[in-house]
Amino acid sequence: MMAKLKLKDYLFIASLLFGMFFGAGNLIFPVFLGQEAGNMVFIANLGFLVTAIGLPLLAVAAMGISSSDSVLDLARKSGDTFGYAFTIALYLVIGPLFAIPRLATTSYEVALAPYISDANQEIVLASFCIAFFVIAWFFSRTSSSALHYVAKFLNPLCLVALGILLTLSIVHPMGSVQDLPAQGVYQTKPFVTGFLGGYNTLDALAGLAFGIIVTSSIRKLGVTDPKGVATSTIKSGILTLVFMAFIYTLLSWLGATSVHVIPRSKNGGELLAQVSSHYLGTYGSILLSIIVTSACMTTAVGLITAFSETFATMFPKFSYAQYAVGSVTVSAIISMAGLSFVLEATTPVLMFIYPLAIVLILLSYLNAIYPLDQTVYKVTLSFTMLVALIDALAAMPTIIKSHASVSKVLEWSADNLPLMKLGLSWILPAVIGLTVGLTYSFISKKKS
Structure with a gap:
């Protein structure tokens, strides 16, 4: 008789999904969307949810539905050449060349950059990135340890810190969104603009990579039938979908209402820092640093694990541990160039x-x-x-x-x-x- 997952198992998988997907970009983009969308915030947020949540969860479930053992297995349905080329490109993009370095540089920009003088930015950035990736390597040095730390330790830390900020914004809102005019293209195309904004999270790409981790975790819990794996993945995904949609909606609403008190910011990171400072002063900055860094760390661990497992399988000349060391080393070097460089090269x-x-x-x-x-x-x-x-x-x-x-x-x-x-x-x-x-x-x- 095939094993069936219990509620605690579904919650565990949902927590794992949330932790791997919810990086700093997922905090910054909806807040900034809210500031720009004004009274069109809920329509824009709906478009954002389609690509920031809907597509990633479709990607994770696709791995189960297709009974694919990897992204390569899924992509090879179009032939070996496309399969290998697409898989290598995808894992490099969401891995050491773009996504992983962006996590470290985003953490630095939000948590430390505002308080560091221009003369010391480069040395502090380099030191921060080295420390960030040493910790990320520690958590992901084996795939089993990555699963354990992400789902049981880093997730709660991020959620508690974020929960404090969102609760304060609900109890003491900064204003209403009804009388705030939308800015730029949000005036005429709020849904499409929000839809395209969801691309920035990279989560649809990451969903394909994370799919193997999720399906592997489900199989380890005793569910081995392909149909059962797919069903369990979808059920866990729905829990994640509801929770992330709730958080994204609150963040976008927070960004919209902030305009009553806070001048329009250049980006979501700056805005989030100002919101935290408004509610908690100095403690707000500390809280924001915890939120952003823990969110980035959870996603980095998931990406390093996915990258290393895949390349160790495709090119077994090197082990998982060696690929993990290589990925954090390359990521650290690239991240030292700064967030602007990483974003410009990624697009x-x-x-x-x-x-x-x-x-x-x-x-x-x-x-x-x-x-x-x-x-x-x-x-x-x-x-x-x-x-x-x-x-x-x-x-x-x-x-x-x-x-x-x-x-x-x-x-x-x-x-x-x-x-x-x-x-x-x-x-x-x-x-x-x-x-x-x-x-x-x-x-x-x-x-x-």
Whole structure:
């Protein structure tokens, strides 16, 4: 008889999911969204929830539904070449090249940077990053220890600190959102703007990576049947979904109401620091440091674990422990360049890989309903990839975009690709690719 999870098991898996997903960016982006969205905050927040929560949980569940043992296993449905290329690219993006360094630099920017003189910023940043990654390595030196610390120790620390701040904001609100006009594009496109804002969390990409950790944890609890694993993943995901949606909504509302008391900030980190200081003064700064650093640490541990497990499986020449050391070393070096550098370098890569990840996730669900052959995957992802490459070019530095050939491509795309100006130009090509792939597959099967 197949084992069934108890409520405490579902809560454990939900806590694990929350801890791995909820990094500092998940605190900063909804707060800043609220400040900019004003009286359109709830519509904008709804769009944010779709990509910041909905897509990541679909990604985690896709690993269970597709019975895939890894991202490579899922991506190889489009062929070995795409499978390896996509998997390596995804883990480098959410791993040591971009996402992990961003966690350390974000922690520093929020917790320490405001109190350090310009002359000492570089040395303090370097020292902070080294300390951050030594601790992250300690927690993730074995995959089992990562699971233990994230779910049982770091999560409660982050939640208690965040709970104090949110409770104060509810008991003593800074104002109402009804009379606050929306800023910029939130005036005309609040839902779409919030939807695109959710991309910044990187969680849809991380969801594919975390899926193997979650499904592995469920199997260790005694559930081994693929259908049971998928069902258990979805149930735990729903618990996470409700809880994270609640927190995101409160954070965006907090950001909107803050305008009554706090001048508009340059970014969510600065705004969150000012809100904490408003409610708790010096203690607020300490509380914010605890919230941000613990949130970043939980996500860093999850990403280091996922990266190291995957590469140790794909390229077993090195062990999990060696990959863990390598990932924290590279992450520490890159993070010393600062948050601005990391964010600028990340954007073009994300614009290319994010649509591919979303389409791959959706194809896995369609495949569970109607089995797809490799042709459908290849054609759909190829169509998506062409437009994703254009989106990546549009996000490149000016020196690249100003090149004559690149400029012509971007001008033509802006005039001819639907939804290009909304940042969703990949949707129609993906649908066309799916239609072409299904049609070709159907005709081929009928002939044979």
